[in-house]
Amino acid sequence: MTKLKNETLAVRHGIEVDQHHGAVVPPLHLSTTYSLADFATKRQFDYGRSGNPNRDTLAQLLAQLEGGERGIITATGMAAVHLVTQLLTPQDTIVIPHDCYGGSYRLFTSLAKRGLFKLVVLDLTRPECSEGIKESKPKIVWIETPSNPILRLTDIRQVCDAAKQVGALVAADNTFLSPALQNPLALGCDIVVHSTTKYINGHSDVVGGALITKSAELGEELAWWANNIGITGAPFDSFLTLRGIRTLKLRLRQHEENAMAIAEFLARHPSVEHVYYPGLESHPQHELAKQQQAGFGGMVSFDIKGGLKDSAKFLTSVNQFTLAQSLGGVESLICHPATMTHAGMDEQARLEAGVGDTMIRISVGIEDKDDLIADLEHAFAQLES
Numbered sequence: 563m564t565k566l567k568n569e570t571l572a573v574r575h576g577i578e579v580d581q582h583h584g585a586v587v588p589p590l591h592l593s594t595t596y597s598l599a600d601f602a603t604k605r606q607f608d609y610g611r612s613g614n615p616n617r618d619t620l621a622q623l624l625a626q627l628e629g630g631e632r633g634i635i636t637a638t639g640m641a642a643v644h645l646v647t648q649l650l651t652p653q654d655t656i657v658i659p660h661d662c663y664g665g666s667y668r669l670f671t672s673l674a675k676r677g678l679f680k681l682v683v684l685d686l687t688r689p690e691c692s693e694g695i696k697e698s699k700p701k702i703v704w705i706e707t708p709s710n711p712i713l714r715l716t717d718i719r720q721v722c723d724a725a726k727q728v729g730a731l732v733a734a735d736n737t738f739l740s741p742a743l744q745n746p747l748a749l750g751c752d753i754v755v756h757s758t759t760k761y762i763n764g765h766s767d768v769v770g771g772a773l774i775t776k777s778a779e780l781g782e783e784l785a786w787w788a789n790n791i792g793i794t795g796a797p798f799d800s801f802l803t804l805r806g807i808r809t810l811k812l813r814l815r816q817h818e819e820n821a822m823a824i825a826e827f828l829a830r831h832p833s834v835e836h837v838y839y840p841g842l843e844s845h846p847q848h849e850l851a852k853q854q855q856a857g858f859g860g861m862v863s864f865d866i867k868g869g870l871k872d873s874a875k876f877l878t879s880v881n882q883f884t885l886a887q888s889l890g891g892v893e894s895l896i897c898h899p900a901t902m903t904h905a906g907m908d909e910q911a912r913l914e915a916g917v918g919d920t921m922i923r924i925s926v927g928i929e930d931k932d933d934l935i936a937d938l939e940h941a942f943a944q945l946e947s
């Protein structure tokens with residue numbers, strides 16, 4: 563039989579496994595403990611922290627979608643980020659990008675401050691980063707591409723080449739594109755991390771995380787740590803997340819179609835200073851996006867003309883975009899990074915990272931795109947009045 567495509571796997575995985583009643587959808591298993599089959603004879607599962615049918619079904623599917631050997635489901639995305647740091651000792655160095663997700667940046671810097679490992683912060687979107695990686699002699703290089711909120715890209719192959727030359731592992735946070743649009747393991751990475759809270763679950767009703775490894779050995783080591791420190795995901799969260807993945811590709815297709823239309827609309831609008839979207843030909847890394855991604859994703863950022871007052875007016879004038887952080891759900895969200903996701907950053911660093919008071923980030927949902935554009939048009943009109 564030919565290998566099934568990811569869309570088929572995502573829909574079929576775990577279907578028709580119930581031996582008892584023939585339930586088509588995998589049943590939810592909440593039991594925390596499992597009986598032994600006989601004296602000193604374990605079944606597949608023994609205790610819920612170590613293994614659970616719903617969690618394991620989800621882990622296997624995500625491993626297949628990312629092209630890895632092993633998947634591990636964690637309680638949150640940050641738990642998956644934290645799990646990677648278990649590979650480091652105080653002598654080891656991790657290289658991280660200067661503009662990685664704020665929560666990851668906070669975690670890496672606070673653990674490094676405690677002396678758990680050494681930290682080198684680099685701009686991985688620049689070709690010169692290869693030299694910096696080699697000089698740092700890291701154990702791990704951390705990638706996050708596209709970056710948040712200005713959607714800069716890191717050349718995954720280039721970073722992996724530099725890392726391999728000094729024997730480093732490469733871990734990629736693939737949250738912004740999901741396995742439907744980018745597969746870092748195929749580009750040379752060893753570990754992929756996800757906040758499944760975002761596109762993978764896709765319905766803004768589960769906080770969760772996942773880690774996928776290319777090799778079975780590394781997967782075994784990290785699965786041991788996940789059980790050891792007790793960060794594995796809950797059964798019901800896994801159940802919902804699996805349901806979300808059934809439509810992952812379908813959703814991403816619509817997110818992207820809508821995002822492209824909105825990016826083009828914004829690029830033409832006189833009240834817009836700059837649009838950040840890798841799908842636009844004007845994006846400085848549009849060619850790289852076409853090479854390493856299977857699509858451009860559903861996140862669009864832009865700078866509005868004017869100042870903080872205009873951003874505030876715009877953000878409170880939209881009706882079809884909810885003013886909230888997070889991303890990747892079916893509903894459109896709008897966010898002001900300077901006062902929301904990036905509020906914890908010192909002002910100088912924030913401005914250097916390109917996140918000014920006029921920046922607005924949209925997580926474009928799967929609504930009708932004409933309705934979304936009409937709503938943005940309406941919000942722009944409020945500025946001028």
Ligand SMILES: *Cc1c(COP(=O)(O)O)cnc(C)c1O
Nearest residue numbers: 638639640663735737757759770
């Ligand atoms: C949200 C997010 C995280 C953290 O995930 P949680 O599920 O909120 O713990 C990590 N990386 C990226 C890129 C994210 O967007």
